Amino acid sequence: MSFTKVAASALAITAVAGVTHARDNVQVAGSSTVLPYASIVAEAFGENTDFPTPVVESGGSSAGLKRFCEGVGANTIDVANASRAIKSSEIETCASNGVTDIIEVRIGYDGIVFASDIDGQSFAFTPSDWFLALAPKVVVDGALVDNPNTDWAQVNADFASQNILALIPGTKHGTREVFEEKVLLVGCEETGAMQAMIDGGMSEDDAEDACLKVRTDGLSVDIDGDYTETLARLDANKAAVGVFGLAFYENNTNVLQAATMSGVEATTDTIASGEYPVSRPLYFYVKAAHIGVIPGLQEYASFFVSEDMAGPDSPLAEYGLVSDPELEATQESVDAGETM
Amino acid sequence: MTDLTQARSLTELDPRTKKRNAAEKRFRAYGVSAIAIGVVFLVILLWNIISAGLPAYTQTSLKLDVALTQEEVDKAESAVVKTTRYRKMIEAAMVAALQDQGIENPFSKSRDLVRMLSTGAPATLRDAVLADPSLVGQTSQFEFFMSSRADGYMKGRVTREDLARDKNLTPLHLDVIDRLVDAGMVERGFNWNFIFGVDASEARPEQAGMGASILGSFYMMMVVLMAAVPIGVATAIYLEEFAPQNWFTDLIEINISNLAAVPSIVFGILGIAAFIQFGGGVMGIAGFKQSVPLVGGLVLSLMTLPTIIIATRASLKAVPPSIRDAALGLGASKTQAVFHHVLPLALPGILTGTIIGLAQALGETAPLLLIGMIGLVATSYPEGFVSGFTEPNSAMPAQIYQWATRADPAFYERAWGGIIILLVFLLSMNIIAIILRRRFERRW
Incomplete structure (x- = not known):
């Protein structure tokens, strides 16, 4: 067996993989309580739009927000799910890493x-x-x-x-x-x-x-x-x-x-x-700097809080989400991209 | 002196021999009982896995004639949530089908009636229409998955009493299902989707499949093969055959042995720091991002390296020195002696070590947790062969872990079903290792 050949082909494939396009899917991580809802929305989003299905990871609210605050760029997540509101200490960490514009979205109650x-x-x-x-x-x-x-x-x-x-x-x-x-x-x-x-x-x-x-x-x-x-x-x-x-x-x-x-x-x-x-209220946080860079991010946020997804007679409500009586206001602020 | 001359019957054992024989018998009994206990546990484990996992391999589905009109399809395609409109088409088709069959429909709202179907049914219909637009304007038969609870009823997992307080399905649904079974519209068949399908959200366990994550595992194993095997084998050859014996090589050796015992989660943390944050973030290598098999494979490579190095060194050591000496004596260079004579003889051992290392990596979950391969990740097949390395995906054990934590009991069944697939892979890899060793191994 020629090891030089194997090694060369390994390098070649890694190089080819390395030059492919930047991320084209929305990357979500955070609370395992929000995960079921986010996964239902992600699946429906993939089904109903031309965007790829967002990747939804679990791991917990704190872990998700920590990764959210790591910085801006395609190798950081776009959305953090949280079963509690973001803390001021986390906002500070975010700001010190360059994540200044955060859109807070309340999806309903649990x-x-x-x-x-x-x-x-x-x-x-x-x-x-x-x-x-x-x-x-x-x-x-x-x-x-x-x-x-x-x-x-x-x-x-x-x-x-x-x-x-x-x-x-x-x-x-x-x-x-x-x-x-x-x-x-x-x-x-x-x-x-x-x-x-x-x-x-x-x-x-x-x-x-x-x-x-x-x-x-x-x-x-x-x-x-x-x-x-x-x-x-x-x-x-x-x-x-x-x-x-x-x-x-x-x-x-x-x-x-x-x-x-x-x-x-x-x-x-x-x-x-x-x-x-x-x-308690459930939230997700969107990195405003990624909107327009990561395809489908704005659409995903709007889709999540749409009446068809998070309203009183929607798949999320059927699964157990208590829909937010003020959903309409949330929809408006998401569409307008209002940051915290 | 008296002892030696004392007459003794050969058929009668003296006390010391009796004691020794008894000790031997006891030891054999311990051995047999240890094996027996091991076998009992193995049988219990396998029986558990198979009995809990087999139901995942069948799925109940409903054959339904759906009339698709151009007008309705256009209306659906212009809506924001298109699948809601397709669901309405299925609702209408189902009400009509019940009338045709003369089955009483106990629900005033057709929305309630289709709760016995998977929430993925509208997407199945839409995908069929998008794939074949000629279906529009005619009535054709579609096969839709039943919901997890309806499926559970057909499998005996869900009873009428269980549904007394259930929000999704009522015993009335079960009455309709019984009639549909009589009419031949509802059938339970082999669930190919479980093996070849992709993961689904928590609302539709019936659609979840292992396919994408099997592919994810496959890609990661390719990365391990391409990264860990050349590096590991080269390291082992150099350390064993060429390296001088000094404190520095001793240090490297000790470190390699220690590395083999490092908990795998540590490699996950290393992976997120070295590959995703440094490689992807600071260096800007595009392929190094969250949840991709390329990074997962590299992390597992780090984990597998020590196993491969140790196995390779052991099999190089097992080649008798006389072979090296003969080659060197005939004028071969050190490199020629190693690559022409020693390495080919050590190859079976190296292969076995590699396959066992791969099998280890295949079953690993902990490091994948940290690099984002757990969650709703394996939702689609990669677009092309190469892009499979850099498109988000999960792995078999990660997928199983994820299913085991989900709320619907149907996911639990799927977790066990997934374990069966994982075991089949592990078993066949180990069998390949054994066959290779049997066929090519040489003893001196």
Whole structure:
């Protein structure tokens, strides 16, 4: 075998590959919560236009925004999906790397549901229940003590006896932040634990941070993987209660039942109206400098928020996205290319 | 002295021999039970994979006559979302078909009726029309995939109870499907699309296929072959045959052995820094961008290099020194001795090492995560052979990982189905390695 020949042909092919055109597809990365919606849009975009199907990568909101802020050019991504708003620190990083014009697009809302095995008991939770079940310290008889609750019946007398085992998203997930803010913090205030901490000499900020902590004795399990992992854990231990996205839950209603939160059932309607408390907006961010350079980028952004894609009676809504009541305003700002 | 003269029966074992024999029996029993446990696990694993993955290889589809009129097609093509209009044509065709067959339509909205079809059906229809415009103006039969839940019902994965609270499909749909099966319109057949098709979005698992990612893996293996094999073999030959023995070559050797044990994710980080950010960004090499098999292949090459170098050196070492000495003694130069005599004899071993290195690279996922080959990436076949290196694509293990994380249970079935394909590839590569070794190996 002649190795010089093999090496030469290797070099030749690499060289040929190297001189082909710059990127002609839109490159998207970011939140795994937004990924299903973005992939549905990308697929429909490829089907309905002459542009190639955009590449949609997963990896998480923070990872996506980090790559988004790496700079301008064909070897950086054009769109970052995020299940939370961009932080000011990220905008600064972006600016220092030359990414100054960012278009923020809110695509709709995502509900977070608390689901348990379909054959188990039906829960009707309040934020206080979750705080009492998961906090490391709770108020008992006016004093702050280590959480004594190990059974849901201890948390709320309305529940049947069932060991507490909560499968909550790990700290790298955007969902965790929403869970902390809209459930644990609210519960902390409602049960008076926050006031007790402040009375005990903590500053308000410290007390707020302490409210977001969860117990570490094994009754609360952080799931760092996807919802499929949560489902697998729940399947293995039927007594567990898991935190899921609404769309994931709706795809698995044959094995899961969702609990109500503060008496409200999680549906696209109750989330859109704001009645269901645990929801969050979903975004994507577009690099304005790439519009006109990467073919199809402007069209992709407009297509994403069009009535046919993200409206109340659209493929995204069917999959579980709570469509944004202010979608029309978003469409206008996307078409006008308004930057942040 | 007394021990030696003591009479002893040959048929009766003394205690020490008994003990030794017992120890040997015990050891054999351990060995057999270790193998038995291994076999049991292997059987459980294979049974799991095959039973969970086989359903992915069949797919239910609906044969439907659709009348295409010029007016409707024109209207659809001028719309922004063209597939919505094509869906309306399918809706009308389906309502008509139910009437023809005398099947009661329990839905007042035809939109609800077509929920039993894949959301990709309108695109299938549009693609057919674009490919063959002569279809417009006539009624022809099309085959549409059923939705993942309808398909699951035909496979026994989904029951009526499961659909009680489902948003997409109701038990009423299942009644219609039962009647359609009787009418011969709904059939479950072999799913070629799973092997040759491309990835689909989360809303239509029934359309997802491995084809594009198989090709992605293939391109990456080509890059590994072209990059890692020449460099690895040349390095090994030089180190083994030509390099002087000093502290510097020792250092290189130790580093190569260490490199073989570096976790693969590290190579992914190296890949994003060296190839995408430096090569593509700073140096401006056009092919070095996110999600392309060229970069993926180079990253896997780095990972495979140590394996190839170590295997090549081992097989060069196995060639007896007498062959080198004979060649040198007859006046051959060092290079001639190596390339004419040593290397051909070492080739089977090198090939085996290379194939095993390739098989390793084929199953690797972690580094691909970082260079953007996981997600909805493998959505189309490359336009040409060469552009396949630089068009975004995924790889088999990355595709399987991606499917396993998606919400619809039908994707889970596909993840297992994909594992079967990956295993077939790995198994055949290993078999080729074994055959090559058997045929060409020489022993001294």
